[in-house]
Amino acid sequence: MKSKRKFENYVIPVEKNMDYIMTIDNMGYEGEGVGKIDNFTVFVAGAIVGEKVKIKIVKVSKRFAFGKLLEVIEESISRVNPICSIYKNCGGCNVQHIDYESQLDFKTNRVMQAVNRIGKLDKVIVHPTLGMENPYNYRNKVQLPVSNNDEVVKIGFYAARSHEIINMQVCHIQDKVADVVVKLTKQWIKKFDIETYTEENHGGILRHIMIRRGFKTGQVMVVLVTNGEILPHKEEFVTLITKKIKGIVSIIQNVNSEKTNVILGLHNITLWGKDTITDYIGKFKFEVSPLSFFQVNSIQTDVLYSKALEYANLNGGEVVLDAYCGTGTISLFLSQKAKKVYGIEIVSDAISNAKKNAKENEVDNTEFIVGDAEKVITNLICEGVNVDVVIVDPPRKGCEKTFLESISKMKPKTIVYVSCDPGTLARDLGILDELGYNTIEIQPVDMFPQTAHIECVTRISRKL
CATH class of the missing domain: 3.40.50.150 (Vaccinia Virus protein VP39)
Structure with a gap:
């Protein structure tokens, strides 16, 4: 058996890639389970307080380690089955496995x-x-990266701590109209072979899509974020969206040619309709543009x-x-x-x-x-x-x-x-x-x- 890792003569009681059984007695700031193995702190995403779990250690530092949840041996009464089919891979949510009152x-x-x-x-x-x-379908804005590699059109959230797009059909925390826009955008990309952006060589055209909806007005905005002003088949996109999306009032092309993780650029081109949508907070009316901050x-x-x-x-x-x-x-x-x-x-x-x-x-x-x-x-x-x-x-x-x-x-x-x-x-x-x-x-x-x-x-x- 491998010797246990040491830091300044202190023996770390866990080893990377080894399996352990532990009890979860706390929750971390990101909703992960926290417990101890021989008084050494281990963080386990997906585990809940009170559960006995089997884990595999995936990372070890001087003061703590991270474990991958392999099996729940004794299950918490707070555990529920996530309604999202891609929950375990997608980085959009992280506590959907916990019932709402416990959240x-x-x-x-x-x-x-x-x-x-x-x-x-x-x-x-x-x-x-x-x-x-109703703790679902509450987001009035969503920003999603796109990819058209290997003949598979992907639109979705990134996996946790990565830039791997997890392809989605439905997102249960965003407004339902966004699901329809995602489906239509995939169809448009595939039909016209729209080139999508690649970070590695700063090439391609379509980087992200953004959907905003006024919850009190029902007005919808769709934004295509592009690497430069050239956007092939934009007329066909406008026709598709205006025909299929109820409440659409604004279709915008946002230009972002920078090598950056910032999603939106500063230049907007209105392809159809208005430059903004309208929504309310209380009795107050606000005009919301692609770049506006507005609580989601x-x-x-x-x-x-x-x-x-x-x-x-x-x-x-x-x-x-x-x-x-x-x-x-x-x-x-x-x-x-x-x-x-x-x-x-x-x-x-x-x-x-x-x-x-x-x-x-x-x-x-x-x-x-x-x-x-x-x-x-x-x-x-x-x-x-x-x-x-x-x-x-x-x-x-x-x-x-x-x-x-x-x-x-x-x-x-x-x-x-x-x-x-x-x-x-x-x-x-x-x-x-x-x-x-x-x-x-x-x-x-x-x-x-x-x-x-x-x-x-x-x-x-x-x-x-």
Whole structure:
């Protein structure tokens, strides 16, 4: 038998390519099962807390290992059969094998653990995660790579941690109209032998397709992402889509000639119909282009923003600062009960869209400013602007400490933190605690059922 691997005289009790039996006693951040073999941590995708499993070790590091699930010996009562036939291979979902109530419990516990372990906060109320009545077919946007190699047309999500396209017929988390568009696009590619993009030599034409649908309007947009402006048989594609897709109002060619993993380029060509589709968040109307950021779960966005408005506790006389305002979606939502809302965003196009959205919705108590949030906040302080409530909705990496320090200098009575990552949220809540702010409560919202992702709205108050 091979000798066990050693790190600095420490014997690792597992070996790569060897089989083991273990018990799962926790869940990792990505929804994987976590357990120990001789007190050594092993992560196992597809395993659930309480299960006894047989695994094969596929990777070993100094502090932990990864195992491949071979057999479930003792099954959890939370285990269900995924409704998706390609679930085990596709990287679009990763917790579909867990019943939905247990998914929500997992997400609530994940937030609790992050707040306790990372934020070092132990008196924060974490409410049960708000789930969906129907946790399927919720995505209003999907972006899919395409391939036409070996005479097989493939459109689908990438396999986890790879660029291998898993061919799909139906996706149970995207809007059903996208399934029809995928089927029709495959037919078009095959009939006219459309050349698809290859990363290896930066050749080919068609890179991705994107489908967007307004959940409240029913309007559909189809986008073909191409490697250059040449697109053969585009007229035939337009004819096919307009004939078969109910609600179609926009067909766009997006040009992306860069060697990049970024899906969309900056140049759009309208092949048919309008440049945008229309959708609503609450009572507010938004024009959505191929490049627009718009929350992908329309139903839960209403829930998320309503909770942010509740936590802001506005009575009509407050001045609000939306520090990552994007195209102004949260700003407009808060404008309903605020005296004035300042929106800050470093991307100038987003600010232009925010101003347009405010005008379209006849909102006159917002002011949108282009610039770095820290600098804009400093300028507002110098101008004597007193802010009562600050809203932050940062990217996954969270907030810079200097930015949080800038917020604390404004001395708002309330901070509402909208987060898409419990780890960086917890870190930032720990920093805000040191800056004189108490975290009162956190409401997780399940924006992405069947995946491990979770969004949170947090109410934070200035210490007296």
